Amino acid sequence: MKSITTFDLQYAHRFYGFKGEAQYLHGHTGIMTIEVEDTVNEGVNMVFPCNEIRKTAWEVLQNFDHALVLREDDPLLPAILGVYKEQGILNGHPQNTMKGPAFKSALATAYPDARLVVTKETMTVEGMIKIVYDLLKDKLNICKIKFTSGVNAAEMEFDTHTGIDRCPLCGISLNEEGVCPKCGYRKK
Ligand SMILES: [Zn+2]
Ligand SMILES: [Zn+2]
Secondary structure, X not given: OEEEEEEEEEEEEOOOOOOOHHHOOEEEEEEEEEEEEOOOEOOOOEOXXXXXXXXXXXXXXXXXXXXXXXXXXXXXXXXXXXXXXXXXXXXXXXXXXXXOOOOEOOOEEEEHHHOEEEEOOOOOHHHHHHHHHHHHOOOOOEEEEEEXXXXXXEEEEOOOXXXXXXXXXXXXXXXXXXXXXXXXXXXX
């Protein structure tokens, strides 16, 4: 069985070097669906609580929301950094509060203070799925991610690595010591 959660993200990007309109900076509302697969946890009669999927995934996804996503070799990047620096907003601003924790992976680096994500590859819908799966695969038993942005959509299925112990009282993953981080339940 699956637990399914959907997010929407407002972001700006461009396809650097692409021969079409998308080489110009533009924005989207992207819709991402994350599916988590496992047996039904008998204690809570759920696969995984969707609000907990949301909490875990949003830590990563928040970095893309109201953010600019640029490829690492895009010449717009130093230009934007220069303007933000001159304006004094490169390293944050008191009103820039809806930030996720910074992340760095082989595919992308988030700079929440500047609401910027720098990617290794062009951030197409396919590219976004690869980035997000890589950042969440050890935290959630993800079997599918779908991402839709404008007329573009992609989805990818993944082999689930079962064996994540879940709390029979809350349904969320137990930590390495076999303890529920929410209610303190301890695996016997
Ligand atoms: Zn686009
Ligand atoms: Zn619990």
